[in-house]
Amino acid sequence: MLTKSPHLFDDATKVTPGDSCWQGKTSPDYWAFVGPFGGCTAATMLRALMEHPQRAGDPLAMTVNFCAPVAEGAFDLDVRLVKVNRSSQHWAVEMTQGGGEVATLATAVFAERRPSWSHQQATFPAATPFEQARRFPNTPMTWTHQYDFRFVEGEPSFYGSPAASPLDAYSKQWIGDHVPRKIDMLSLMSMSDAFFGRVFLARRELVPFGTVSVTTYFHTSSEELAAENITNILAAADARIFHRSYGDQHGELWSPSGRLLATTTQIAYFKA
Incomplete structure (x- = not known):
C-alpha cells in the first residue's frame, strides 16, 4: 500500500529553490560506506532540474560524475541552463560543499517527446513475478x-569465502522502495545506481568500491511512466571488464508490463 505521509525518498531528495543556487542536505537513511548513496545524490540533482521553472520536457539523459566524497550535511546546487534548442534543453548542475569545493558534477538533457514510429527491439527478461521472489536480506549499507x-538470478553472497576464480557478474532482480512508492523519473535515476557493484558478484566479497560516473538514458515520458502505475521495476545488469582498479557496468530497467524504461552505464572504482 502506498503511504500518504512524506516518503523517506522524497525527504532525502528534497531541495530548496533559489535563483541559480539551490540547497539540500544529505540523509542518514540513504547512507553508504563513506557518503550518501550515489543514486540518491543523482536523484536530488535531477529533482532540482525537474522542479526548475525553466524546465521543459522530460529527462532524456543524465550523466553524474562523483568528483569527491559528499560530506554529511548541507550542500549547494548551482543549476545552469546551458543551451535551449527547438525541442531540447541542456543543463549543468554542480554540487558544492565547504566553501565551493565541487563534490558532484552532472549534465542532463531534457526533451519534448513527440509521437513517432516506435519499436522496442530489446526483449523483456524472463523473471519470477515480484510477489513470488524472495526478499534479499539487509546489508551493512543503510x-x-x-x-x-x-x-x-545472480544473488550476491557477501559472507562466505571469496571466490577462488572470478564468477559471473550478471544479475537480474526486482527493485522497489521498501515502503512502496510509485515509480517516477526520480526513482529511475536512483535505481539505475542501485545495482550492487559487479565486482562484489565477480569476487563474492565486499571490497572498497565507489561509482565514479553514471549515465542514465530514459526511454519513457513522465506521462507514460505515470500511466504504468507501478511500484517496482525489473533490473538486469552485467559487466564487461575489471582492469587496473576500475570496472564497467551496464544495466536495463523494465516495467512489469515489459516496457524498457531506462538503460544505464557506469564506471566504478574498486580496490582488490
Missing part, C-alpha cells in the same frame, strides 16, 4: 534498507 531487492 541505503539498501530503503529498497526491496528480490533477486531472480
Whole structure:
C-alpha cells in the first residue's frame, strides 16, 4: 500500500529553490560506506532540474560524475541552463560543499517527446513475478534498507569465502522502495545506481568500491511512466571488464508490463 505521509525518498531528495543556487542536505537513511548513496545524490540533482521553472520536457539523459566524497550535511546546487534548442534543453548542475569545493558534477538533457514510429527491439527478461521472489536480506549499507531487492538470478553472497576464480557478474532482480512508492523519473535515476557493484558478484566479497560516473538514458515520458502505475521495476545488469582498479557496468530497467524504461552505464572504482 502506498503511504500518504512524506516518503523517506522524497525527504532525502528534497531541495530548496533559489535563483541559480539551490540547497539540500544529505540523509542518514540513504547512507553508504563513506557518503550518501550515489543514486540518491543523482536523484536530488535531477529533482532540482525537474522542479526548475525553466524546465521543459522530460529527462532524456543524465550523466553524474562523483568528483569527491559528499560530506554529511548541507550542500549547494548551482543549476545552469546551458543551451535551449527547438525541442531540447541542456543543463549543468554542480554540487558544492565547504566553501565551493565541487563534490558532484552532472549534465542532463531534457526533451519534448513527440509521437513517432516506435519499436522496442530489446526483449523483456524472463523473471519470477515480484510477489513470488524472495526478499534479499539487509546489508551493512543503510541505503539498501530503503529498497526491496528480490533477486531472480545472480544473488550476491557477501559472507562466505571469496571466490577462488572470478564468477559471473550478471544479475537480474526486482527493485522497489521498501515502503512502496510509485515509480517516477526520480526513482529511475536512483535505481539505475542501485545495482550492487559487479565486482562484489565477480569476487563474492565486499571490497572498497565507489561509482565514479553514471549515465542514465530514459526511454519513457513522465506521462507514460505515470500511466504504468507501478511500484517496482525489473533490473538486469552485467559487466564487461575489471582492469587496473576500475570496472564497467551496464544495466536495463523494465516495467512489469515489459516496457524498457531506462538503460544505464557506469564506471566504478574498486580496490582488490
